Amino acid sequence: MAIAIAQARDHLAADDSTPITPARHGMRMALTHDYLDQYGGAERTVLALCEQFPSVPLYTSVYERAVMRRLGFVEPRQQIVVSFMQHWPLRRRVPRYYNTWLYPLAFRRFDLQSYDLVLSSANFAAKDLTLPQHSIHVSYCYTPPRFLWGFDSDTACRAMPFYERPLAMLARAVLRRLDYQAAQRVNLFLASSEVVARRIEVAYGRRALVVYPPVETERFGGREARDEGFFLIVSRLNAYKRIDAVIAACNRARLPLLVVGTGPWERRLRAQAGPTVRITGPLSDGEVDRLMSTCRAFVLPGEEDFGIAAVEAMAAGKPVLALRRGGAVETVIDGRTGLLYDEPTPDAFLDAVRRLAASRWDPDLARARARQFDRIRFAARIDQSVAVAIERGASVFS
Numbered sequence: 001m002a003i004a005i006a007q008a009r010d011h012l013a014a015d016d017s018t019p020i021t022p023a024r025h026g027m028r029m030a031l032t033h034d035y036l037d038q039y040g041g042a043e044r045t046v047l048a049l050c051e052q053f054p055s056v057p058l059y060t061s062v063y064e065r066a067v068m069r070r071l072g073f074v075e076p077r078q079q080i081v082v083s084f085m086q087h088w089p090l091r092r093r094v095p096r097y098y099n100t101w102l103y104p105l106a107f108r109r110f111d112l113q114s115y116d117l118v119l120s121s122a123n124f125a126a127k128d129l130t131l132p133q134h135s136i137h138v139s140y141c142y143t144p145p146r147f148l149w150g151f152d153s154d155t156a157c158r159a160m161p162f163y164e165r166p167l168a169m170l171a172r173a174v175l176r177r178l179d180y181q182a183a184q185r186v187n188l189f190l191a192s193s194e195v196v197a198r199r200i201e202v203a204y205g206r207r208a209l210v211v212y213p214p215v216e217t218e219r220f221g222g223r224e225a226r227d228e229g230f231f232l233i234v235s236r237l238n239a240y241k242r243i244d245a246v247i248a249a250c251n252r253a254r255l256p257l258l259v260v261g262t263g264p265w266e267r268r269l270r271a272q273a274g275p276t277v278r279i280t281g282p283l284s285d286g287e288v289d290r291l292m293s294t295c296r297a298f299v300l301p302g303e304e305d306f307g308i309a310a311v312e313a314m315a316a317g318k319p320v321l322a323l324r325r326g327g328a329v330e331t332v333i334d335g336r337t338g339l340l341y342d343e344p345t346p347d348a349f350l351d352a353v354r355r356l357a358a359s360r361w362d363p364d365l366a367r368a369r370a371r372q373f374d375r376i377r378f379a380a381r382i383d384q385s386v387a388v389a390i391e392r393g394a395s396v397f398s
Helices: 002-013 040-050 067-068 100-107 162-184 193-204 245-252 265-271 285-294 309-315 346-357 363-374 375-394
Strands: 030-031 059-061 081-082 117-122 136-140 188-191 208-210 231-234 255-260 277-281 297-300 318-321 338-341
Touching: 030 040, 040 117, 040 309, 040 375, 059 297, 100 162, 100 338, 117 375, 136 375, 162 193, 188 193, 193 208, 231 245, 231 285, 231 309, 245 255, 245 265, 245 277, 245 346, 255 285, 297 309, 309 318, 309 363, 318 346, 338 346, 363 375
Parallel strands: 030 059, 030 117, 059 081, 117 136, 136 188, 188 208, 231 255, 231 297, 255 277, 297 318, 318 338
Antiparallel strands: none
């Protein structure tokens, strides 16, 4: 089966191939996505998929319309179908990890029997689908779930009271088995980066094609890059993002830092922030674009699956200071479009800041690098990947 994946990679490398689209084959298609109650790279990607396939329905566990609009989410044109979890009474009252066991059930209960092709946009349960035998399932995977496969150093469990951890560990063992079984029913995996492709192989024993997420590089075409002296982070505020280490460094060195975003760690990070650090909460795309065009450098302090915001900063002509792990290794050219540092510590970050001050940066080089990940390329790769899956039918790529 490794030969099949190699042939599929060759197919994607052929830019002159004509995509075999579902519509051309008279195939009924659906999209799935884990949840629409937070806004980040995965949600930007599923929006791009919705624009690419505007006539197909989108199935998701929950859709918080008011929350998503406030965060800048532009509702797609297609029908959005939600699960029973939309009205689950405890969902809004407890942290997400207490409801985790419901997500696989929610997606398994969707009636997808009339579809010939399903494209899942999945961090977790959106790939756990009950499909007819003839149906083709292509899964765009941002990462195998961090909390199940150890990619977040068990931060979710450590955030719980100690007396709840044994039950959480038991639930994780059951959910990991379900997640593995769901992955075996996928016909073709698409990974958001090379590092995610390696995780898919480790967790599921499956090979994946790499299709980098879409970046709207054209947003920055008319903006002039200026340096107003501050460092910028745009991120969900989660433990694994390691924003606390950068705040500690900026507190120590009195460096101006803006942190844009919201998330479970927002209160903790606000309490940590010193006089030179400001946490803005979520901002509109226009406000973020202005900050990216005027910061000294963009900071990516955690191990990201890909890191769309860092590529957007390069599209704005800015250098990126990033941890030498995850997607940053694939997007940032060390010494040319940014600097990579080795450990998620204040000392390592401050050393990168010193190296940044001693270097000269070419904004046009950063912009050219960002265009390698433009959404037009993403759309073409998705079309070609779907064509590969249709050509092979319901067989499994592994």
